[in-house]
Amino acid sequence: MSPGDHQLGVVFARCPELRTEVKEILLLHLLSRITDTSILARRSILQHLWKTHPADAESLLCGFLSLKASYDKLAEKHYFDKRRNWHNDNAEEVVAGTVESFSTIFAKENVELFGRVNDNEIELSEFGDFNDIPAEVLSNALDLLPLGTDAPAHKELINLAGVQLSEPDILADADSQSGFLLKRRTMQKFANLVISAVPSDAVAFVRPFVETFNSSVVPDLFEQLIFAEDELRQYESFWEVWQAFYPKLVEHGKTRRWRDRPDRSIRNYFLAWEYWKTESKSWPSIRDREKVFFQNAVRELGQHPSAFYGISRFLNEIGSSFLNEGIGWISDLLKLGPSPTESPETNTTYYLELLARRYADLERPNDSKLA
Known part of the structure; x- marks a missing residue:
């Protein structure tokens, strides 16, 4: 990662002649595993592109959802190919060349889709049903959504996250360390999206939690909602959500063994x-x-x-x-x-x-x- 990677959103806005290259770099960073580069790419999109070039931010979100599965599959194959040939290569050369060569291979194999992303010719409506999106991919997609969004497709993603988070068994390996961290990260962004929404949307987003009221999940949601309200100060949305849970809390308090x-x-x-x-x-x-x-x-x-x-x-x-x-x-x-x-x-x-x-x-x- 170069020192300027965290400013890619600024470069994109100020240097039109570099936009194609910048979008490709951002997309490849988004597709990579959770690293400093991928985190900074998300931050760059959230801090800059949604404000200055929302269509480009949307196309990057679509590109991520379209390419993530094939990226991970090719990355796994590439990794094992390197491991297989490790004894024939200099280790430092293998490590140094892996990311660049893999990115080049992947971009070439998906040149048409990269082109559609660059030209903003891809939309979330093409995906139809979001229910097949894996939990980790959905979590990363939530990271890309701007707070306070009212786009219908974005709301569908948030609603899906609410369903997955409200049922702990839906998230694979929820009891493992990686599963715990994934769930916590997803819950944090979900809570921020809830509190930043208009009250009616906020209540709709938490409805799966209200309906199932799983006592192993709700405390964590409440905790993250308080964190979010403490930071975002969206009084009406917060208290509308709190009131939505009231009947279930009363029922829960009267039936649970004290x-x-x-x-x-x-x-x-x-x-x-x-x-x-x-x-x-x-x-x-x-x-x-x-x-x-x-x-x-x-x-x-x-x-x-x-x-x-x-x-x-x-x-x-x-x-x-x-x-x-x-x-x-x-x-x-x-x-x-x-x-x-x-x-x-x-x-x-x-x-x-x-x-x-x-x-x-x-x-x-x-x-x-x-x-």
Whole structure:
């Protein structure tokens, strides 16, 4: 990779005479395994081409989807051919010549398709059904999509990713290290695409998760959605998605055995998130409107130990501005019985004591005025 590879998008925009060469380089980088070059190629497309030359960015996405399977097949054959002849070659020469010679061979074998990509004569509509796209290829394709996209074909890819991610068994080798990393990377980009979408699209994208509500998947989705909202600040989309999960969370909280272990779905839903900074006492995406949401959630879910933990921690961290109301929610909850304090989760009592001290400090000036 040359020092200027990460600026290929800029070169493409500013040097029309080099566009054919630049697109070919970008496409070959995209097709390669996940390396620094392929990552920088994606970044170049996302940062520059979608803004300045969207048709060219679209054709590169199409070229990637069209050529990835044949690229990997030829790459595997090329690799084993090199291994077979290794004992007859100088090792350094073999390694140095592999990428260049392979890229040349592949480009020649697919000259017509490369030409269509260069001329922007290829469209996603040609692919028909996306369901046969392998998980890894789909993940890489998602990486190429711009945030906030409203293109119908792009939405189909995002919807397909939602289906695959909502069912852990669909992703091959999900329990292996490579499978775990693939799933995590896909979930991160999926969450960013969800939060950056208009509210109606965002809700549609997460519908597979709502319908299946797999408790081994939903906590990770919630985690990535919080990360995405923390970065992108799309208030309406975030809370529309959160509300879409509400009925399922209530059902889940009432049917799941309480004492198995802490429930990450419920904890994350209450924004009792382990990644907040210690000093974080507010969040721009929490406004007065959310008081009603949390009041209802505590009333319907609060007797679940994970929800009791969640609201206690939330009120001490980013929900600190709801302290007065929160004390009332917890008081009403404890009157209902059976109390979740009979078998509290670790640190629940700690957060409750913090709340009590903060509330007492808040009320003390009022008491002195009355005296």
